[in-house]
Amino acid sequence: MYSYTARPSLLENRTILITGAGQGIGKAIALSCAELGAKVILLARTASKLEAVSKQIIEQGYLSPIIIPFDLATAKDKDYIQLAEQLSEQVNQLDGLVNNASIATDLKPFTELSIEEFQQIMEVNVNATFALTKYLLPLLQQAADASIIFTSSSVGRKGRALWSAYASSKFATEGLMQCIADELKETSIRSNSVNPGATRTAMRAHVYPQETVTDNPLPEQIMPVYLYLLGPDSIGINGQALNAQ
Template sequence: MTDIAGTGRLAGRIALVTGASRGIGAAIARAYASEGAEMILTARTTGGLEEIDDEIRQISGKTSLLVPFDLKDFDAIDRLGAALYERYGRLDILVGNAGVLGTLSPLGHISPKEFQEVIDLNLTANWRLLRVMDPLLRQSEAGRAIFVSSGAARGPRAYWGTYAISKAALEMMVGIYAQEILQTKVRANIIDPGRARTRMRAKAYPGEDPMSLKTPDEIMAPFVALAEAGFAGNGEIVKAQ
């Protein structure tokens, strides 16, 4: 863990981060906690969530609300939205970070089952989150929805098949939502993390030297900026590096 010194830019704001047990999601959780946010963290692994919660307690002295579940359980997303409404009555920051790479291969070699699993997590789960959390974001004085995409979404890239398709569709979805919320206090944007030292990156580029890449903690500036109440951008694709 990298030492983090925050300045309270997210003080009092309630943030939900998916895929928070490792990599970019865990870095977002640390960065937001250091800036004073109240954290709600989801991931499939309870142990991983407990580890990041331990780190957050060291950073801010606060405990997080941990919600271990698989985002492909769409009914559980609906239940989470209802539970957050009962507990908080609003949501200030939604970060749709969880994602899966899938197999990098010719389109015709991808099994229908794997294609659907990648679409379910990278696209449909984020739509279900947006659908359920939109009313909570509208209850905030400055609701902010942030989704993590990839350069693979922009322009055809051979063998990146399902992942690129899912991220391109995600960017279109967020762009449409951004147009629909123009007259509200909610803003929605995309962050492209670029080349970061993550397990997904290592899987996609097995011959790459990981030490040549920035760590997730080193690319958190735009994630914090887009979550601030004062950030006015909407429908933007922001590159982290």
């Protein structure tokens, strides 16, 4: 497990947007950031899940989150522009953007994948990540130091049989992260990727139905690397591919 201990006030006065925040790793990131003082912006497709996470954060006495129901699978250019405009009216800056939301298909040979399945995975895992980062960049530029986290995978660093669509999307994610990191290297914005590893999530259970779920850590247990990258201790870390465990 990545070794880092966050101090209680690590993320005070920071505003952090997390995609896929309604469940799994995204929910854990949101709760952990709120606990350390951040104002969190929760973005996901299902409003009821976001409301449940927001309720949990408020009940624990943390700053009230901003909820944004948003479907990354169907959003168009105008939707991202509208989202950026909406956020600009609500917050002065973004100190962190966690591109966490991802989807996967059942494991199958690439010859059995439909073009539609492949395109949908690329849409959510790559195109949406690109669009969010592009249109939210002006808000990130308003922060004294800002951190962009891209969600990768072990198959985004070395491909494996049956993973062609998901692996392709994560190789693309790594490339996008590196290009953005290089373009922004003279700025106050850092860009890095995180491979969460095998984690106890609904997506993992769907892809590996035969796996014993308790063999994998809970999302809450892989938070150290995310908190490190979102806080000021990681200033100067840019273009790196990190592992949560």
